[in-house]
Amino acid sequence: MTRNGTETDRSREFDGDSxxxxxxxxxxxxxxxxATPTFDTxxxxxxxxxxxxxxxxxxxxxxxxxxxxxxxxxxxxxxSHEPLLGLSRLDLTPTNVDxxxxxxxxxxxxxxxxxxxxxxxxxxxxxxxIGRNRVAVxxxxxxxxxxxxxxxxxxxxxxxxxxxxxxxxPPVGFGGSWAHPFGTTRNxxxxxxxxxxxxxxSMQVGLVATAISIGLSTVVGTTAAFxxxxxxxxxxxxxxxxxxxxxxxxxxxxxxxYGGNLFVLILILAVTTWGGQARLIRSEALQRSxxxxxxxxxxxxxxxxxxxxxxxxxxxxxxxxxxxxxxIPVLILYEAVVAFLSFxxxxxxxxxxxxxxxxxxxxxxxxxxxxxxxFLFLTVLxxxxxxxxxxxxxxxxxxxxRPR
Amino acid sequence: MARYVCWRxxxxxxxxxxxxxxxxxxxxxxxxxxxxxxxxxxxxxxGDPTETREILEQRRGETGSIAEQYVDYMxxxxxxxxxESFTYNEPVTTVIADAWVYSAITVIPATVLAVVLGFAIGxxxxxxxxxxxxxxxxxxxxxxxxxPNFWFAIVLVLVFGELLGLTPISYDSEVxxxxxxxxxxxxxxITVLATSAIASEMRYARAEALEYVGAAWIKTAxxxxxxxxxxxxxHVFRPALVPLITxxxxxxxxxxxxxxxxxxxxxxxxxxxxxxxxxxxxMDTPLVLATTLIPVFLTIVANLCQDVAYTMLDPRIDYEGGxx
Numbered sequence: 013m014t015r016n017g018t019e020t021d022r023s024r025e026f027d028g029d030s031x032x033x034x035x036x037x038x039x040x041x042x043x044x045x046x047a048t049p050t051f052d053t054x055x056x057x058x059x060x061x062x063x064x065x066x067x068x069x070x071x072x073x074x075x076x077x078x079x080x081x082x083x084x085x086x087x088x089x090x091x092s093h094e095p096l097l098g099l100s101r102l103d104l105t106p107t108n109v110d111x112x113x114x115x116x117x118x119x120x121x122x123x124x125x126x127x128x129x130x131x132x133x134x135x136x137x138x139x140x141x142i143g144r145n146r147v148a149v150x151x152x153x154x155x156x157x158x159x160x161x162x163x164x165x166x167x168x169x170x171x172x173x174x175x176x177x178x179x180x181x182p183p184v185g186f187g188g189s190w191a192h193p194f195g196t197t198r199n200x201x202x203x204x205x206x207x208x209x210x211x212x213x214s215m216q217v218g219l220v221a222t223a224i225s226i227g228l229s230t231v232v233g234t235t236a237a238f239x240x241x242x243x244x245x246x247x248x249x250x251x252x253x254x255x256x257x258x259x260x261x262x263x264x265x266x267x268x269x270y271g272g273n274l275f276v277l278i279l280i281l282a283v284t285t286w287g288g289q290a291r292l293i294r295s296e297a298l299q300r301s302x303x304x305x306x307x308x309x310x311x312x313x314x315x316x317x318x319x320x321x322x323x324x325x326x327x328x329x330x331x332x333x334x335x336x337x338x339x340i341p342v343l344i345l346y347e348a349v350v351a352f353l354s355f356x357x358x359x360x361x362x363x364x365x366x367x368x369x370x371x372x373x374x375x376x377x378x379x380x381x382x383x384x385x386x387f388l389f390l391t392v393l394x395x396x397x398x399x400x401x402x403x404x405x406x407x408x409x410x411x412x413x414r415p416r
Numbered sequence: 417m418a419r420y421v422c423w424r425x426x427x428x429x430x431x432x433x434x435x436x437x438x439x440x441x442x443x444x445x446x447x448x449x450x451x452x453x454x455x456x457x458x459x460x461x462x463g464d465p466t467e468t469r470e471i472l473e474q475r476r477g478e479t480g481s482i483a484e485q486y487v488d489y490m491x492x493x494x495x496x497x498x499x500e501s502f503t504y505n506e507p508v509t510t511v512i513a514d515a516w517v518y519s520a521i522t523v524i525p526a527t528v529l530a531v532v533l534g535f536a537i538g539x540x541x542x543x544x545x546x547x548x549x550x551x552x553x554x555x556x557x558x559x560x561x562x563x564p565n566f567w568f569a570i571v572l573v574l575v576f577g578e579l580l581g582l583t584p585i586s587y588d589s590e591v592x593x594x595x596x597x598x599x600x601x602x603x604x605x606i607t608v609l610a611t612s613a614i615a616s617e618m619r620y621a622r623a624e625a626l627e628y629v630g631a632a633w634i635k636t637a638x639x640x641x642x643x644x645x646x647x648x649x650x651h652v653f654r655p656a657l658v659p660l661i662t663x664x665x666x667x668x669x670x671x672x673x674x675x676x677x678x679x680x681x682x683x684x685x686x687x688x689x690x691x692x693x694x695x696x697x698x699m700d701t702p703l704v705l706a707t708t709l710i711p712v713f714l715t716i717v718a719n720l721c722q723d724v725a726y727t728m729l730d731p732r733i734d735y736e737g738g739x740x
Contacts, residue, residue: 252427252431253431253434256431256434256435256712256715256716256719257435257712257715258669258670258673258674258711258712258715260673260674260677261673261674261708261711261712262708262712264692264696264708265439265442265704265705265708266442268696268704269442269443269446270446341562345564348564348566349564349566349678352566352678353678353681353693353696354697355696364566367564367566367567367570368566370570371570371682374570374573374574374578375578378574378578381567381570382567382570382571382574385564385567385570385571388564388567389562389563389564389567392562392563392564393558393559393562393563396558396561396562397558400558
């Protein structure tokens with residue numbers, strides 16, 4: 013409450029400063045000689061780094077620093093005692109992907125959750141618009157469940173263990189028991205445990221790769237639109253070139269060369285899919301850059317970087333969020349296909365891998381590939397529904413559901 | 417117009433060179449998977465890994481400076497001297513010449529099906545917007561976009577092949593090419609391929625047709641008393657066709673090629689996708705390179721056709737000046 017108060021006071025004070033022509037009645041005391049009326053100049057270096065902005069940014073930077081320190085200490089500790097090689101054991105030491113996942117969640121918290129929390133009225137408005145779409149609300153609930161179960165589930169259920177004595181056990185209702193509700197694979201691994209681990213992997217791939225690619229495309233798109241001229245030409249030609257590669261074949265080729273380690277796969281997916289989003293964000297930012305508030309900020313002497321960060325990116329954020337939501341399912345499907353074709357990470361149980369495993373024994377054990385596949389399908393479907401609803405809610409200009 | 421086409425052609429050449437350069441860069445900057453495999457095998461059997469690697473590199477012509485290798489690579493690519501596949505013991509070009517027919521027999525019918533059905537359903541839901549049928553069609557479109565193709569193929573095999581016994585489970589290349597039996601092998605692959613493309617065709621068609629459903633000339637056409645079908649076909653479909661045709665090319669290439677790859681692997685159809693998959697698994701680098709580059713080249717050509725077709729079909733579009 014107090015923070016809000018100081019914020020509004022400060023902005024009012026600031027507005028008074030910049031608007032008053034003489035500056036003689038300015039309470040800040042930095043007034044020039046009252047005899048010669050001049051325009052008050054805004055000290056942009058001070059404003060751009062003022063407390064009004066840094067309060068939140070400081071907290072964000074602090075949390076990121078803390079996170080980096082945690083990561084560094086983990087590296088030090090881990091180098092002192094290497095974990096034993098054991099793929100069937102639940103490995104509690106976080107991998108590179110886990111660290112990136114945490115970083116993505118942290119960034120998402122500061123970029124999405126905190127601004128929504130700070131603007132409750134806007135949040136309620138958006139929520140009402142999304143709430144009209146029941147399918148979207150159901151999708152959101154399903155995705156939240158998948159996210160939480162994927163995050164916590166592996167610690168509860170444990171990593172799928174091979175139990176050779178069990179062999180195939182059908183799921184509940186088809187002659188199985190509640191010990192293995194989704195049945196087991198031919199090695200006796202619990203399909204439910206694999207499905208839960210798969211949720212985690214899919215969420216990690218979808219969110220981390222999308223965060224990287226959307227960050228890249230936001231920087232490229234807004235810079236191209238706002239700087240314009242030769243920079244725009246060059247950047248857009250680069251986007252054209254990136255988009256000449258059909259992503260699927262590029263991903264396969266890169267996986268062939270660099271291997272299908274989950275961390276590498278995420279990077280490959282991120283760098284192959286940012287082109288279309290960059291183009292979309294550029295066209296959106298181009299429309300914003302002609303708005304009067306941008307001209308006003310420029311006329312007041314704001315630096316280009318400040319205008320992009322403060323005015324352009326927040327105003328295209330609706331497009332960015334929609335594009336991100338719609339790119340997550342695509343990336344999840346890519347990971348699943350790579351794992352299905354057996355080029356994925358051999359140490360990670362992903363939905364694609366278990367579906368491929370069950371393919372050879374469809375006649376005897378249909379549940380091995382169908383049950384995880386249903387989850388993959390529903391996750392992708394839910395993301396698509398949610399993305400479409402978000403586009404309707406956040407982006408009133410899109411009246412027609414145009415694909416891509 | 418001529419200037420634009422020239423400029424566009426030039427751009428296609430630039431893009432091709434770029435793709436070739438990037439693949440060369442990736443291949444030469446990274447450890448060669450095939451050589452690493454051979455070196456590892458040599459070390460396993462007590463041989464000298466470095467020596468094996470050198471022999472292999474010599475055989476592949478990887479000697480001399482990077483610049484020489486690059487020139488060699490570009491020249492051989494341009495002259496269709498794409499190397500020898502060691503899994504097939506044949507030149508890569510021969511392997512591809514044998515395989516493409518099997519890709520064509522699934523891709524072409526699936527494309528035709530997807531386009532005809534996709535456009536028809538899209539048009540219908542545009543002219544009947546916000547009816548139950550429209551909602552159903554939209555739902556089906558979401559279904560088609562979201563369903564993982566490989567899983568859909570497996571479910572179809574499970575239901576129609578294993579449970580009902582209506583269709584064969586995997587492809588048999590011994591079946592005579594021109595026969596009804598052959599068709600029964602192709603039903604499921606074509607269905608999967610068509611579903612993948614039909615959904616996006618439908619959504620494009622619906623969005624495009626909606627722009628014309630409210631046009632003044634539709635009202636005029638209705639006023640003069642022609643049937644609804646004629647209104648749809650002549651006054652909605654025709655203007656929507658121009659953007660649709662151009663979208664179609666790039667879209668079909670993108671979706672169908674990727675899906676065809678997976679479908680061929682699952683059903684064991686010996687087309688380009690299957691060959692490419694085998695090459696990837698066996699680390700047959702020349703064949704991997706060729707089979708991944710062919711879709712890329714086809715995409716570049718398709719994009720070129722799309723842009724040129726756009727200028728020809730729609731007189732309102734003027735690309736003079738060469739920049740978009």
